Amino acid sequence: MDGRESLISAGASAATRNKRFIVWFFLLNLLLAWFGAAAFTANARSILDHSLYADKLLHGFDLAVFLEMIRRPEFGSARSSTAPSTLCAILFLLASLLFMPGVLLGYSSDHRISREEFFRACGHNLWRFVRLFVFYALIAGITAGILFGIQGALVTAVDDAANDDRLLFLTKALSIVAIFLISTAIRAWFDIAQTDAVLRDQTAVRRSITWAFRTTRRNIGSLLGTYILIAVLGLIVITAGIVIWHAIVPPSSVLGAFLVSQATLLLLLTMRFWQRASAVAFCVRQAADFVLPVREPASLEVLVISKS
Amino acid sequence: MNHRSRFVLYVLLLVASASYAQASNATLSIPATTSAINSSSPLSERVVHYEIEARYDAKTHTLDASEILTYHNLTGQAQDTFPFHLYLNGFQPNSTWVREARREGSRGEGFDRWDSQSYGAEEIKKFEVVDQGDLTSQLQFIHPDDDNKDDKTVVQVRLPKPIPADGYVQFKITWHDQFPKTVARTGWDRDAVLGGQWFPKIGVWWHGAWNCHQFHAYTEFFADFGVYDVKLTVPQNEVVGASGIETSIVKNSDGTKTVSYHGDDIHDFVWTASPHYRDYFDTFQSSMGPVRIRIMMQPAHWSQVGRHDHILKETMDRFERWYGPYPYKTITVVDPERGSESFGMEYPTFITAGTRWLEPDGLHFEVDETIEHEFGHQYWYGMVATNEFEDAWMDEGINQYTQDKVMSSIFGPSTSALDWWGVTGSEDGENIFFILGLADLDPIARNGWQYANSNTYGAITYGKTALVLRTLESIVGEDTMQQAMHTYFMRYRFTHPSKEDFLSNIEQVSGNNLRWYFNQAIYGTEVLDYGVWKVSSYPVDWYKEKLKEKKGQTEYVSNVWIQRKENFVTPIDVEIKFDNGEKVREHWDGQDRWVRYAYQKKAQVESVEVDPDHRYLFDRNNFNNSYLVKPKSSAAHKLENYWIFVSQFVAQFLAWWLV
Numbered sequence: 011m012d013g014r015e016s017l018i019s020a021g022a023s024a025a026t027r028n029k030r031f032i033v034w035f036f037l038l039n040l041l042l043a044w045f046g047a048a049a050f051t052a053n054a055r056s057i058l059d060h061s062l063y064a065d066k067l068l069h070g071f072d073l074a075v076f077l078e079m080i081r082r083p084e085f086g087s088a089r090s091s092t093a094p095s096t097l098c099a100i101l102f103l104l105a106s107l108l109f110m111p112g113v114l115l116g117y118s119s120d121h122r123i124s125r126e127e128f129f130r131a132c133g134h135n136l137w138r139f140v141r142l143f144v145f146y147a148l149i150a151g152i153t154a155g156i157l158f159g160i161q162g163a164l165v166t167a168v169d170d171a172a173n174d175d176r177l178l179f180l181t182k183a184l185s186i187v188a189i190f191l192i193s194t195a196i197r198a199w200f201d202i203a204q205t206d207a208v209l210r211d212q213t214a215v216r217r218s219i220t221w222a223f224r225t226t227r228r229n230i231g232s233l234l235g236t237y238i239l240i241a242v243l244g245l246i247v248i249t250a251g252i253v254i255w256h257a258i259v260p261p262s263s264v265l266g267a268f269l270v271s272q273a274t275l276l277l278l279l280t281m282r283f284w285q286r287a288s289a290v291a292f293c294v295r296q297a298a299d300f301v302l303p304v305r306e307p308a309s310l311e312v313l314v315i316s317k318s
Numbered sequence: 319m320n321h322r323s324r325f326v327l328y329v330l331l332l333v334a335s336a337s338y339a340q341a342s343n344a345t346l347s348i349p350a351t352t353s354a355i356n357s358s359s360p361l362s363e364r365v366v367h368y369e370i371e372a373r374y375d376a377k378t379h380t381l382d383a384s385e386i387l388t389y390h391n392l393t394g395q396a397q398d399t400f401p402f403h404l405y406l407n408g409f410q411p412n413s414t415w416v417r418e419a420r421r422e423g424s425r426g427e428g429f430d431r432w433d434s435q436s437y438g439a440e441e442i443k444k445f446e447v448v449d450q451g452d453l454t455s456q457l458q459f460i461h462p463d464d465d466n467k468d469d470k471t472v473v474q475v476r477l478p479k480p481i482p483a484d485g486y487v488q489f490k491i492t493w494h495d496q497f498p499k500t501v502a503r504t505g506w507d508r509d510a511v512l513g514g515q516w517f518p519k520i521g522v523w524w525h526g527a528w529n530c531h532q533f534h535a536y537t538e539f540f541a542d543f544g545v546y547d548v549k550l551t552v553p554q555n556e557v558v559g560a561s562g563i564e565t566s567i568v569k570n571s572d573g574t575k576t577v578s579y580h581g582d583d584i585h586d587f588v589w590t591a592s593p594h595y596r597d598y599f600d601t602f603q604s605s606m607g608p609v610r611i612r613i614m615m616q617p618a619h620w621s622q623v624g625r626h627d628h629i630l631k632e633t634m635d636r637f638e639r640w641y642g643p644y645p646y647k648t649i650t651v652v653d654p655e656r657g658s659e660s661f662g663m664e665y666p667t668f669i670t671a672g673t674r675w676l677e678p679d680g681l682h683f684e685v686d687e688t689i690e691h692e693f694g695h696q697y698w699y700g701m702v703a704t705n706e707f708e709d710a711w712m713d714e715g716i717n718q719y720t721q722d723k724v725m726s727s728i729f730g731p732s733t734s735a736l737d738w739w740g741v742t743g744s745e746d747g748e749n750i751f752f753i754l755g756l757a758d759l760d761p762i763a764r765n766g767w768q769y770a771n772s773n774t775y776g777a778i779t780y781g782k783t784a785l786v787l788r789t790l791e792s793i794v795g796e797d798t799m800q801q802a803m804h805t806y807f808m809r810y811r812f813t814h815p816s817k818e819d820f821l822s823n824i825e826q827v828s829g830n831n832l833r834w835y836f837n838q839a840i841y842g843t844e845v846l847d848y849g850v851w852k853v854s855s856y857p858v859d860w861y862k863e864k865l866k867e868k869k870g871q872t873e874y875v876s877n878v879w880i881q882r883k884e885n886f887v888t889p890i891d892v893e894i895k896f897d898n899g900e901k902v903r904e905h906w907d908g909q910d911r912w913v914r915y916a917y918q919k920k921a922q923v924e925s926v927e928v929d930p931d932h933r934y935l936f937d938r939n940n941f942n943n944s945y946l947v948k949p950k951s952s953a954a955h956k957l958e959n960y961w962i963f964v965s966q967f968v969a970q971f972l973a974w975w976l977v
Contacts (some may be wrong), residue, residue: 039966043965051958051961054957059945173508173594173618
């Protein structure tokens with residue numbers, strides 16, 4: 011990696027070199043969501059497939075007809091539709107936790123890591139990542155609780171006192187931005203800690219957390235700037251995707267809607283992987299003692315072949 | 319003095335006192351003023367004249383006031399007992415209003431715990447009857463609806479001397495109000511106040527009895543027409559709006575000002591004050607004369623004043639053309655404080671709306687619909703002054719029906735309620751959603767406070783009534799229905815019509831006996847649900863071996879079964895479409911529980927639709943009204959795509975922040 015390159019472009023290069031990670035995670039995301047939607051689809055089909063009234067949902071989206079559908083007894087309870095999707099979202103979360111070490115290893119490498127290296131990294135770091143997740147959940151949860159508590163009190167105070175709802179809106183917006191910034195900083199801190207745990211092969215995750223905290227604090231400007239910029243791009247991506255979906259895709263085009271929505275989600279996922287790749291690039295520059303994967307020499311391959 | 323002499327003397331005294339009373343009351347009258355209406359003569363039979371002087375204390379949200387109420391006894395008989403509403407007493411922990419709201423909820427108020435700011439009170443300090451003296455000690459709280467001894471929303475007085483038929487009586491009342499933080503369309507929010515139902519108001523003599531119900535959690539109001547002259551004293555920084563026309567503003571030396579209002583042919587008086595209101599004025603040209611539009615906006619919402627003005631004028635235009643003229647000289651629209659419970663309410667010549675700083679244009683069901691709806695009440699409540707306690711559907715439901723018509727006319731039938739980012743909604747759809755699952759709990763014709771709960775009150779009085787009238791429109795014809803509504807308005811404006819007045823008017827105008835419909839839809843709880851039960855087509859030569867079916871050549875026997883799944887009986891059309899494009903229409907009287915239609919054609923049934931013209935809008939299940947033999951899964955897949963998109967987004971969002 012070029013030390014003069016900005017974090018953003020270094021991250022972009024690493025993410026581009028390892029597109030397959032994004033593609034696999036995207037496919038997993040899609041597959042799980044599709045499984046999760048099976049109950050909803052079956053319920054909807056039982057009501058819509060033989061009814062002309064369904065045209066109001068196909069050639070447009072009549073909200074009252076949709077609500078009428080989900081309130082039909084034959085549609086089943088809301089839980090029967092939402093529970094599988096929730097479960098699949100949690101599965102995606104767990105899968106992300108499981109496979110992220112391999113992704114981080116891949117981003118730190120200047121070559122395409124092998125499948126074995128990928129899965130070895132995943133298995134090797136699983137327990138560390140679980141512990142990091144617990145630490146993160148505690149720190150981020152407590153911080154978010156405090157921040158949202160302060161925000162609630164602030165908003166209530168402004169709501170009680172101010173007649174002008176622009177002031178209330180401004181209060182809400184600024185406090186949300188503040189919470190977002192702090193949350194992003196914590197996320198970046200733990201992204202660095204995860205990277206450290208993988209690349210330094212750090213057994214004691216508290217050392218990774220401590221090192222990551224110091225390093226993040228020292229470089230908060232560049233790191234947070236990178237994360238925020240990519241997050242804003244993510245926001246633009248999702249907004250643009252929905253605008254395009256609404257403006258270009260005819261209401262009855264199921265395939266068109268599928269393609270636009272999935273392209274949007276693929277790009278959104280890319281943004282997160284871009285952040286990850288940027289964090290890896292940042293770590294590699296910060297620590298010289300990382301054990302980066304190296305390309306194995308060709309003679310070794312010959313040796314292996316001759317052994318077999 | 320013997321008994322006979324005593325009796326003669328007593329009779330003489332009684333006659334003398336009655337004559338005196340009549341002689342003294344002969345000078346009383348209800349003014350025939352017309353300065354607040356575009357008419358040279360009064361429009362209503364004026365029963366009351368309220369002259370009120372009130373001083374509002376903005377710091378304590380209290381009001382001290384006195385009123386002189388002149389009442390014209392048009393009951394046709396002598397009266398010695400008069401009931402009065404004291405609505406603000408409804409906001410007390412043991413009142414009927416709060417008990418019902420705690421039990422069933424009311425407009426967002428659950429009363430899981432008592433908030434002292436919700437307390438309201440209306441305390442009579444002095445009650446005097448001209449020529450009959452101070453009767454304060456004679457006042458008695460009564461509870462005609464539920465015998466709740468703690469309810470103080472109706473007070474009654476018995477006069478020592480009865481008021482003869484066609485006589486007048488004058489009450490002089492001094493009272494003190496404590497306004498609650500807005501509950502049920504009255505009270506204060508921050509430094510603003512909306513004074514609704516704030517003065518002692520006499521009941522209505524209706525159908526041979528006093529009609530003066532307690533204040534209930536869902537029901538609204540009922541009062542006689544008359545003249546209002548009101549003087550409000552408020553701090554000088556307040557911007558004041560009220561029913562009627564403003565006649566003067568006098569600045570007082572104590573930092574207050576007194577604003578005077580006059581109203582003709584109205585049956586209630588409301589006012590509002592806030593230092594923040596920003597005024598906008600416009601004029602609507604009614605066929606009776608110009609109407610001054612005043613829109614009192616919150617400064618933060620000023621960019622939406624044009625939207626308020628537009629929907630108001632479009633609505634007034636349609637009411638004017640379809641139902642009849644708006645005769646008042648003013649209409650005031652108030653944009654209340656953010657989060658106020660005073661949003662979306664009607665009073666004579668005065669309505670409240672409610673919006674937000676960021677209010678998308680396509681959400682018609684919010685501010686546009688609210689303004690339309692509340693203006694509609696100027697007709698269905700304001701002028702056609704039905705009994706909102708007993709016949710809530712006649713103001714809310716009829717108004718919901720005309721709202722459907724007006725909103726569809728302005729924004730289009732399929733986008734009349736919502737048109738935002740490809741998501742649409744119609745007024746009919748909104749009403750259908752209202753009644754799902756609640757259609758058979760209460761009949762439309764029921765006392766407002768006797769509905770099962772606030773949900774059925776809302777669903778039936780608003781939603782079901784609107785759908786029943788929209789359906790009636792397709793039964794008698796749209797033009798006939800419009801003519802019937804016009805006739806109803808012109809015939810019953812400035813009166814208190816009953817439900818039968820409304821229903822028989824439609825029968826009269828349409829020339830149809832519609833009892834079969836009214837008995838089920840208005841007086842009954844019958845539920846309408848017709849559906850396609852099953853469909854089959856098989857070749858006539860089905861028994862032949864190696865039968866080869868060819869489209870257009872093979873002959874089929876087809877059967878179609880239609881079912882009446884619920885107990886609402888009505889004739890209904892059925893359309894059967896065959897796969898050669900041929901369509902067959904059948905008409906079923908709907909008397910039996912099911913019917914079967916059989917055909918022998920060189921085509922198979924492609925689809926069947928019950929009520930193909932979509933005339934019956936309160937069918938409980940619209941999905942079973944049609945049946946496609948070959949399923950089309952596009953709609954379900956479209957929804958599946960939405961569901962997957964949202965699921966993926968949620969999963970990505972969680973993973974983004976948690977891992």
